Amino acid sequence: MSDQKLPSRAEDFSEWYNQLVLRAELADYAPVRGCMIVRPYGWALWENITAALDSRFKATGHVNAAFPLLIPRSFIEKEKSHVAGFSPELAVVTHGGGEELEEPLVIRPTSETIIGHSYAKWIQSYRDLPLLINQWNSVVRWELRTKLFLRTLEFFWQEGHTAHATLPEAEFETRQMLDIYTDFAVKEAAVPVIPGRKSDSERFAGADQTFSIEAMMGDGKALQAGTSHNLGQNFAKAFEIRYLDKGGVLQHCWTTSWGLSTRFVGAIIMVHGDDQGLIFPPRLAPIQLVIVPIFRTDEEKSSVLECAHTLRKELAHAGIRVKLDEREGSSPGFKFNDWEMRGVPLRLELGPKDVAKGSVVLARRDRPGKEGKAFVAQQGIGAAVVQLLEEIQKALFDRALAFRKANTHETADYEEFKTAVEKGFAFSWWCGKAECEAKIKEETKATMRCIPLEQPGGSGKCVHCGDASTEKAIFARAY
RNA sequence: CGGGGCGUAGCGCAGCCUGGUAGCGCGCCUGCCUUGGGCGCAGGAGGUCUGGAGUUCAAAUCUCCACGCCCCGACCA
Numbered sequence: 268m269s270d271q272k273l274p275s276r277a278e279d280f281s282e283w284y285n286q287l288v289l290r291a292e293l294a295d296y297a298p299v300r301g302c303m304i305v306r307p308y309g310w311a312l313w314e315n316i317t318a319a320l321d322s323r324f325k326a327t328g329h330v331n332a333a334f335p336l337l338i339p340r341s342f343i344e345k346e347k348s349h350v351a352g353f354s355p356e357l358a359v360v361t362h363g364g365g366e367e368l369e370e371p372l373v374i375r376p377t378s379e380t381i382i383g384h385s386y387a388k389w390i391q392s393y394r395d396l397p398l399l400i401n402q403w404n405s406v407v408r409w410e411l412r413t414k415l416f417l418r419t420l421e422f423f424w425q426e427g428h429t430a431h432a433t434l435p436e437a438e439f440e441t442r443q444m445l446d447i448y449t450d451f452a453v454k455e456a457a458v459p460v461i462p463g464r465k466s467d468s469e470r471f472a473g474a475d476q477t478f479s480i481e482a483m484m485g486d487g488k489a490l491q492a493g494t495s496h497n498l499g500q501n502f503a504k505a506f507e508i509r510y511l512d513k514g515g516v517l518q519h520c521w522t523t524s525w526g527l528s529t530r531f532v533g534a535i536i537m538v539h540g541d542d543q544g545l546i547f548p549p550r551l552a553p554i555q556l557v558i559v560p561i562f563r564t565d566e567e568k569s570s571v572l573e574c575a576h577t578l579r580k581e582l583a584h585a586g587i588r589v590k591l592d593e594r595e596g597s598s599p600g601f602k603f604n605d606w607e608m609r610g611v612p613l614r615l616e617l618g619p620k621d622v623a624k625g626s627v628v629l630a631r632r633d634r635p636g637k638e639g640k641a642f643v644a645q646q647g648i649g650a651a652v653v654q655l656l657e658e659i660q661k662a663l664f665d666r667a668l669a670f671r672k673a674n675t676h677e678t679a680d681y682e683e684f685k686t687a688v689e690k691g692f693a694f695s696w697w698c699g700k701a702e703c704e705a706k707i708k709e710e711t712k713a714t715m716r717c718i719p720l721e722q723p724g725g726s727g728k729c730v731h732c733g734d735a736s737t738e739k740a741i742f743a744r745a746y
Numbered sequence: 747c748g749g750g751g752c753g754u755a756g757c758g759c760a761g762c763c764u765g766g767u768a769g770c771g772c773g774c775c776u777g778c779c780u781u782g783g784g785c786g787c788a789g790g791a792g793g794u795c796u797g798g799a800g801u802u803c804a805a806a807u808c809u810c811c812a813c814g815c816c817c818c819g820a821c822c823a
Contacts, residue, residue, distance in 0.1 A: 272784090281817085289757095300815070356822070377823095410822065411747065418822075471823095479823090491823060528823055561782055600783035607783095618782055628782080636783090746823095 273608070275542045280486040284537060288415045291545050291609045293532070301413040301420035305529070308609070309416075311553035312532055313423065317403060319455040319551070320425060320527060323447045329399040329427060334381050336404075337372040342380035346505040349379065352472020356408040358420075374407040379473060379498070379524055382428045383506035390520060392511045393432050397440070401427040416533035417490075417746050424528035430508060430520040434499075437521035441497040444525040445478045448493035456531070457548040457664035458482050458538050459671055460492055461741060463717025468701055471524075475499035481716045481741060483671040484537035487691040489716045489743035492534050495525035533746075538667050545610025546632050548663050549656035555588040556652060557606045561599045561618035574622045578615065578648060585649025587656070607632060612659050613652065616640075629655060633662050677739075684730050688713035688742055696727035697740040703731045707742065716741040 273290070274282045288294050293309030296302075305313065321331070337360060344350045353376050360372040375381065382400070390398060405423045413419050427444060431437045445462050452460045460480035470477040474496035482492045502508065503519040512518050539546040549555050560575045562568040575591055582589040590611075592602050599616070606614055616628040627648065631639035643651050674691030678684040687693040688711050697703070697715065704715050718740045726737045 285816090296815080298814095352822090406823095408822070412819090412821085422823075424823080494823070526823075530823055559782095563781060598781050598783085598785060600781080600785080602784090603782095604784045616782070620782080 273542065273544060276485055276540070280537075283540075283542075284533075285415070287536065287540065287544055287608070293536075293545075294415045296415070299420070301410060303415050303419040303421070305423070308553060309532065312535070312547065312551060313529055315551040315553065316451075316455070316531060317425070320447070320451055321401075321403075323451060324401050324425075324427065327399075327443060327447065329401045329429075331402060332400050333402055333404065334375075334378050334385070336375055338375050338378075338381045340371045340373050342384060343373050345380060346473045346501055348501070349473035349505075353377070353408075356410065358407045358409055375404075376406055376408045377524075377526070378402065378404075378406075378426055379428065379502050379522075380506070383502045383508055383522070386428075386430050386508045386520070386522075387506045390430060390508055390510050393513060396430060396432045396510060396520065397436060398430040399427075399440075400429070401425055414533075414746075416529055416536070418530075422528050422530065424526050426524060426526045429523045430503070431522070432510065432512065432518070432520065434521050437497055437499075437523050440523045441476070441478060441495050441525070444523070445480065445493075445495040448480050448495065448525075448527055451527075452480055452482065452492060452531075453664065455548065455550045456535055456538075457550075457660055457667065458492065458534055459664065459668040461717060461719050463719040463741065465494075465717055466699075466701070466704055466715045466740075468704060469715065471496045473498060473501050474524075475501065479717055481743075482534050482538060483667075483674065483692060483743070484534070484746065485540065485670070486537070487674050487689075487743075489692065489741070489745040490530070490534050490537070491716070491745070492531055493525075493527040496523060498522040498524060539663055540610070541635075543604075543635065544608030546663065547610040547612060549612045549660045552610065552612050553588065554590045554606075554609075554611045555656055556582060556590075556613040556615055557602075557611045558589065558591045558615045558617060559599050559602045559606070560591070560593070561616060563619070567619045570622050571617055571619060574645075575617050578617070578627070578645065581649055582652060585653060587649070587652055603630075613655060615652075621645075631655070631659055633659050633666070675741075678730060679727070681730055684742070685711050688744060691743065692716075693730070693742045694719075694739055695730035695742065696736045697738065697742075698729035698732055698734040698736045699738065700729075700732070700734070703729060703734075707731050711742075713742045713744050716743050716745060 273286055276283045292306045294306055295304040297304050358374040403425045405421050407421045410418050410420055429440050449460055449462050452458045460482045462480050465477040465479055476497040478495045479491045480493045481489050484490055500519045502522050508520045509517050558575050560571045562571045579589050579591045612632045614630040621627050625645050626642045627645055629641050629643050675694055676687035677694045678687050684693045684695055708714050718738050729736045
């Protein structure tokens with residue numbers, strides 16, 4: 268990386284993203300086209316994401332398990348819309364142990380089928396329900412156009428799969444998990460999202476209904492950041508997942524599935540980052556505070572480092588993820604820029620003057636330059652940092668929300684609509700017809716992202732065809 | 747899967763047109779010096795020029811064939 272500066276976001280958002288992911292050492296390209304190596308710093312962020320989600324899953328009664336990577340091809344073919352949706356992007360294993368296999372094996376693109384097969388064996392009676400299992404794994408979809416974190420051949424995620432006795436229970440579960448994703452995005456990632464319902468054409472292959480959370484990236488494009496599907500009885504019928512109800516009648520189960528992937532890392536990058544680099548939300552940041560020691564002479568060095576070590580211990584004790592940058596041969600100025608690029612939310616500068624005064628300089632990543640710097644007493648530093656991190660967390664959310672609001676337009680007129688989706692979201696009345704949706708996509712490149720759960724009420728005329736409609740939808744260009 | 751671009755040191759590139767000693771910047775290593783916003787100086791290490799075949803006394807350079815990657819469009823988390 269010879270260039271010190273990243274391309275600016277305004278100039279070339281895509282290149283800004285590509286370079287940042289590599290330079291911040293979040294991920295690297297793999298030898299196989301479209302695959303991704305997640306580097307330790309990127310994985311540390313993902314681990315914090317998984318921890319925040321996993322505890323929410325457990326709190327709502329879900330348990331983790333592991334299902335196999337390889338699936339008999341016939342399984343995929345059992346649910347007809349499922350196979351139609353996924354067959355173009357399957358990786359298929361045809362040989363094993365040097366011999367051609369009798370039945371090709373598919374590398375899981377998602378696990379509804381193999382889990383459905385197990386559920387059919389495990390579920391006998393209403394007493395076995397609900398069955399609430401999640402798994403953390405990776406899946407493979409043969410994507411043709413890839414981008415680190417956002418779309419890769421193999422990606423990491425969690426997939427939850429549940430089985431219920433009744434439709435209302437499955438509906439509740441689908442919505443509950445959507446709420447959990449929303450809560451996670453807002454509280455942990457400081458990413459404002461719009462929970463809503465997908466159109467028929469954007470629905471998961473094999474689902475009756477798909478819900479998603481949609482977020483606006485820094486370039487105004489939309490990113491689907493998590494999905495929750497009500498699978499109805501489609502998979503239950505394909506795999507004979509049945510239970511005996513209280514009255515002794517054999518019934519098909521109602522199933523759901525829901526997932527959130529490493530794509531969310533891309534969302535965090537694109538929602539919060541600026542021209543200096545990443546900005547991580549404090550709650551998920553692998554390093555919440557970095558200490559940069561500053562000294563000239565050997566004497567200064569020993570006193571500054573001694574003080575730095577003491578502060579590090581104290582901050583770690585206060586529960587802060589802290590790093591002391593003791594690299595020799597790099598100037599403080601270099602380190603400032605380096606950690607800013609890597610998105611560390613708070614920097615603590617410690618020089619001889621600070622040691623003498625018993626203070627430190629705290630610099631906020633979300634406020635560049637002097638404005639974000641403040642002298643803070645070493646006494647009680649832990650509490651001060653905890654509070655500052657909370658402020659940053661909130662400021663990031665507020666800024667992202669303000670950005671989304673500024674770039675979301677409630678358009679009634681199609682010409683206005685076209686302008687709105689050039690650089691943001693359009694929130695407009697929509698008749699619900701697939702034909703209309705397709706035309707809009709063809710004419711503006713914008714897709715129907717979701718019909719937000721939160722509706723203004725009333726009715727209006729479809730922004731495209733003018734037909735009567737009762738719901739407003741979000742349209743945008745999307746990743 | 748179509749269109750475009752590119753494969754030369756870890757990264758970014760020049761050299762190719764007009765064949766003849768493998769270059770530059772950044773990074774890396776060593777030492778000195780510096781350090782409050784991307785320091786400086788000196789020395790040093792590092793290359794099957796993507797692979798294969800061909801033309802030639804001689805190929806990074808010319809020809810042919812593969813392969814890979816990136817970007818842009820159609821499809822997807």
